[in-house]
Amino acid sequence: MRTPVRDYLLEVTDGLVDVRDGGVADYIPALAAADPDRLALAVTTVGGRSYSVGDDDLEFSVQSISKPFAYAAALLDRGTEAVDAVVGVEPSGEAFDELSLERGTHRPRNPMINAGAIAVHGLLDASAPGGRVGRVLDVFSALAGRRLVVDDEVHAGEMATADRNLALAHMLRTYGLVTAGAHDVVDGYTRQCSVLVTARDVAVMGATLASGGVQPVTGERVLPAAVARRTLSVMLAAGMYDAAGSWITHVGIPAKSGVSGGLLGALPGQAGICSFSPRLDGQGNSVRGVLAFRRLSADMGMHLMEAERLGETVLRERRDDDGEVRYALQGVVDFTGAEHLLHELAQEEGRSPVVLDLSHVDRLTDVGRRMVLEGLRRLRLDGRDVALVDDDGVLPDPDPGDGQVVARRTA
């Protein structure tokens, strides 16, 4: 069988070929010269499988799609507190190159606009080989799973007209939010924007954020889970500049756009997505990219707020068996899954022993584990015997805290 996923992506891009609205960014010479008809769409699942169509191997400069990844690198290098001291996490509701600073602290409102991204670039570990740009290349390459490079021509072309970004950096220096030289930081930030990627690379990088920081193809943990979660949160709040509100409403996928026409999406627990099409709308977002994401979100149920009642699926069956009550669980036991089980256990009457069969459980989250153990402890306080069937060891060291390890059975 040929998997239908790639065919679906083809259908989406085929439907966009005739859309020619918008125009390419013209303030960077290399972007002004881009072929506006190029089109690519790529998806990588958190399981590490990639599907892509169109110009999926065409390299383009990453531009502002670098911002969330550089933010993640700064969190890695400096920790949350130091990063929070120079940049906020609020949507700005303004254009990407606006000097939008918070009242009082003078911090740029978020790391997804230029002012914030320039401050973030200044935070990167400059002691790495190749300095801050070397650091960017190392982290980006680990995220993509291949060695990435800077396009010197894109960089030189943008530096020739970088007055506005230089102004932002000088302004940030007056507030002590950038300490390195303004020219140095903007030069490094512009190189960061000039890293060459393909749509396939960006989808894989996004899948790394979506999977909580583990690069799903190489298996390497590139980012701590908390860094991935924070990066996705800021993308959701501010990744689409002044279109953030309508983006959340219509698409509901944490995302980041760039002036070269790339659009990154990362859906937690599911997939990284990238579209590439150079014509931009008035807000600087790729016209066909926005349409592709709207369609994917609607067709594939990818809107973050599309809530599934998964908790109830955890209970596979309850059986009265030879004088004992057996609960068979399945899937991933998280807060709502454990709550569902605890609710059922609370209805239990009588004195027969309770057996929890975990044979079909993939995993318990930390809170799921603590809640299930607390349930077992309370059953024992009520004078009931409890036992576990857990041949795969999904609940290692089942100590409910009363000093008595729970008995194990084989299925």
Ligand SMILES: NC(=O)CC[C@H](N)C(=O)O
């Ligand atoms: N929105 C963007 O992609 C902007 C990135 C570009 N390098 C700039 O700083 O202007």
